[in-house]
Amino acid sequence: SDDEPVKTICPYCGVGCGISVQPGAEPGDMRFMPWGEAPVNEGRVCIKGGAATEVVDHEDRLTDPLIREDGEFREATWEEAYDLVVSEMQRIREEHEPDAMGFFGSSKVMNEENYLLQKLARRYGTNNVDNCTRMCHASTVWALRTSLGAGAMTNSMADLRDEADVLWIQGANPGEQHPIANSQYFRQAVLEGATVIQVDPHANKTTRSFKIDETDRHMHLQLKPGTDIPLLNIVLKTILENGWIDEEFIEQRTEGFDDLTETLEDFDKEAAAEECGVPLSDIEAAAEKYATADNAAIFTGMGMSQHTCGVDNVQNEINLALITGNLGRPGTGVNPLRGQNNVQGTCDVGAMPNVLPGYQLVDDDEARESVEQEWGFEVPPEPGLTNVEISHEAGKSVHGLYVMGENPIMSEPDGNRVEERLQELEFMVVQDIFMTETAKLADVILPATTWAERGGTVTNTDRRVQRMRGVEKVHENTKHDLDIMMEVGSRLFGDEKFRFDDVEEVFEELRQVCPIYHGMTYDLLGEEGLQWPCYEPGDEGDTFLYEDEFDTENGLGQIEGVTHQPPKETPDEEYPLVLTTARLEEHYNTGTMSRRSPTLNRQHPENFVDIHPNDAERYGIEDGEYVKLKSRRGEITLLAQVTEDIKEGVVWTTPHFAAASANRLTNDVLDERAKIPEYKAAAAEVEIG
Ligand code: SF4
Structure with missing residues (x-):
């Protein structure tokens, strides 16, 4: 019946917990129900998951399209709103060029919706399409993709819980950001004897969650912000000095080891420890724990990625895993904990300026041509602008912006300037569920449905693609993001390339152009989901990557020595x-x-x-x-x-x-x-x- 609970996925973090939503007799009665058999969390949720339904019928929901007239918003029909969006997008392309538009996808939005948004941008003639992963793990994705092969967790929460002897958590705070991963997986590993080494300038819920007993199974290296490279260089040099390397692994599966040893030859550990603000003996003790464990896993978060040296920060974690042979088997690896419930999938489906679905490079002619053949139109061959670059160009080379579920005034750095620049745009359309700080500056606002009211797929931090299912719409005049994209695409281009019967049909097209998803169908995903890569129907997906070789050009993991690069702005007399x-x-x-x-x-x-x-x-x-x-x-x-x-x-x-x-x-x-x-x-x- 209509009142049956539907099984879906929590809309908040990247752990991907399954929850049930009970519609209730009236919209305001909607409530959360546990889903006991859910694959990732077996019914457990954190405070956010339990409260997720509270905002679905909130009184602030946008219920009708809004158009700005004489500086004020007025209610409009969908017909008026679509006409304005399409005519303004056409005008911008005629008066400027396709690259004068930018498109922001969102990690809060499902795979099919982000897929259609990036297809729309490319059909429009630009690769200026990006999403908020740029602000969280772009550097991690870059380093992992270049040095190992895939921009994602190498392992899975379950194998890390069961097999890891050391959890090295640097710049991540799973006790707050991934509570169920922390309590059901990482803390379980520690209860069974694993050691946690936490590297973070801030003591937090993660720190407290591992103070389990009087044993020394938790170490906190409380470094100064921006000193992750020197700290890891101390670890690497200590490992080299003591011969705790895996020579066979280095010999057979990596290249670049000499570059690392040369980089560290004259490295002064004592001076570096001073720079980090951590006693040298503590860092050396942590190095020994990691390097002498049977299986040691690294978890990496935004404390590592959100730096001007973000790529090098993560490269140094990869160096650590490679020289100790901690990759390619359960309980090891380099594992970014992804923030939002679909941040992994938003990248997987190509809502980025340099890659098409499945991380196929835009400037790789062969890859691009195969996608073009499926789509039936040409894609520009040069990577586009990233989202912060688009904001920087607002009012200069970028004159129009299409925002789906993003709030750049709050999420991008230097928000005051972002706010000023967005006002320089000729046209901005925002598609959202609430009047955000960014939507207040829009010319058109399109009211969307929430996560609880629609179906589609999302991909969690484990690379697990899972289905979300929706209850009836709460506000009649709102529309699903997917339906809005289909309508805008069909009106803009006047053909059938944006016409689909339903969300499953969009997924069917996505899997044809996204090799890592090719083996998935809605039926095969079922209630358990599947972990990519899943190349052909029947593949079970991989719980961990790189068992035999890395996914790099020559199959070898890439080691590369890196040196300290302080933050671009350091304290001075005025700002100490x-x-x-x-x-x-x-x-x-x-x-x-x-x-x-x-x-x-x-x-x-x-x-x-x-x-x-x-x-x-x-x-x-x-x-x-x-x-x-x-x-x-x-x-x-x-x-x-x-x-x-x-x-x-x-x-x-x-x-x-x-x-x-x-x-x-x-x-x-x-x-x-x-x-x-x-x-x-x-x-x-x-x-x-
Ligand atoms: Fe939702 Fe993450 Fe909490 Fe799970 S851990 S309930 S996915 S916010």
């Missing part, structure tokens, strides 16, 4: 503190959904900054009072939390709250290759508010 940022368990990225959830908002209704007691004393700041936090790009007012969780000289805050968003302060300087911004280190100052 290092500002670093991270997320909370109870909120989600720009807060569009979580700030509207009573359960979540009760936990953390406003932003705060962690400041060390010695710094607080110097500034005369009391715990719980309001302070101004400033950088060269702006200032915010928020509560001070005086705590030893943070290192002296460092302040820590979150991006979730519109009234005091950390991204008004962060620096928009980019990693040269992956174009990820340096969210994790900026110079800052604090004043009594």
Whole structure:
């Protein structure tokens, strides 16, 4: 019946927990139900998953299309809204060129929807299409793809729980960001004897979750932000000095080992430990634990990726795994913990400027031509702009923007400038469920359905593609993102290339152009899902990668020595503190959904900054009072939390709250290759508010 619970996937983080949604007699009655047999979480959820249905029928939902007229929004019909979107997109292409449009996909949106958005951009004639993974793991994807073969977790949560003896967690906070992965997988591994080495400037829920007993099975190396390369170089040099390398693995499965030894030849471990702010003996002890374990796994997060040296940070983790032979079997690997529920899939389906579905390079003629043949139109051969580059170009070479489920004013660094630049656009359309900070500047707003009201697939941090299923729409005049893309595409191009009977038919086309998904169908996905790569129907997918060889050109894992590159902005007299940022368990990225959830908002209704007691004393700041936090790009007012969780000289805050968003302060300087911004280190100052 219509009131039966539907089995779907939590809309928040990349763990991909299965949940059930019970529609209820009235829309407001919708509620969460556990799904006991769910493949990843077996019915358990964190506070976000349990509260997920709270925002589906929220009073702030956008219910009708809105068009800006004389500076004000007015309700419009879908017909008017579509006409305006299509005519403005056509005008921009005629008056400028196809590259004058940018397209933002979203990791909150499903595979089929992101697939159609990137197809729409390419049909329009531009590769200027990107998504928010640019801001979280673009550098990780770059390093993993180049040095190992695939931009994804090498292993799976289950094999890591069962087989890993050491969990090396650097720049990630699964206790808050991936709570079920932490409690059901990583903590279980520790209870059975594994050791955790956590490398993070901030003590957090992850730190506390592993303080299980009096044993030394948890080490916290509390380094200064931006010193991950020197810390890992100490680890690598210690391993080399003691001969804890896997010679056979290095010989048979890697290249570049000499480059690493040369890079480290004159490396001064003592000076580097000083730079990191961590005792050398602690780093050496951690190196021994990792290198002498039977199976050791690395987990990497945004503390590593969100730096101008993000690619090199992750390369050094790959170096560590390769020289100790910790790849290609269960319980090992280099494993990025992905943030949003479909951040892996959004990249897999090609919503990026340099790759087509399945990570086929746009500038690889053969790959591009095979996709063109399936689609029946040509794709521009040059990679397009990334999302931060698109924002930088707004009002210069970019004049129109299509935003599906993104909120760049809150999510991109230097938010004040983003806000100014977006106002320079000739036209912006935003497709969303709420009036976001970005939507307020749009010319047209298209009201979309939520995650609970539609079906499709999402891909979790394990590379597991899972089906989401929807209940009846809550607001009649909203539309599914997929239907909006189909309508806009059909009207723009006047042919059948954007006409599909249903979401499954879109997936069927996707799997024809995405080799790693080719073996999947909706029937084969069933309730368990499948982990890619899954090349042919009947393949069971891989729980871990690279058993026999790497997916690089010559099949070898690439070792490459890297050296310290400090953050682009370091403390000085005017801004003497290092500002670093991270997320909370109870909120989600720009807060569009979580700030509207009573359960979540009760936990953390406003932003705060962690400041060390010695710094607080110097500034005369009391715990719980309001302070101004400033950088060269702006200032915010928020509560001070005086705590030893943070290192002296460092302040820590979150991006979730519109009234005091950390991204008004962060620096928009980019990693040269992956174009990820340096969210994790900026110079800052604090004043009594
Ligand atoms: Fe949702 Fe992640 Fe929590 Fe699971 S761990 S319930 S996927 S937010």
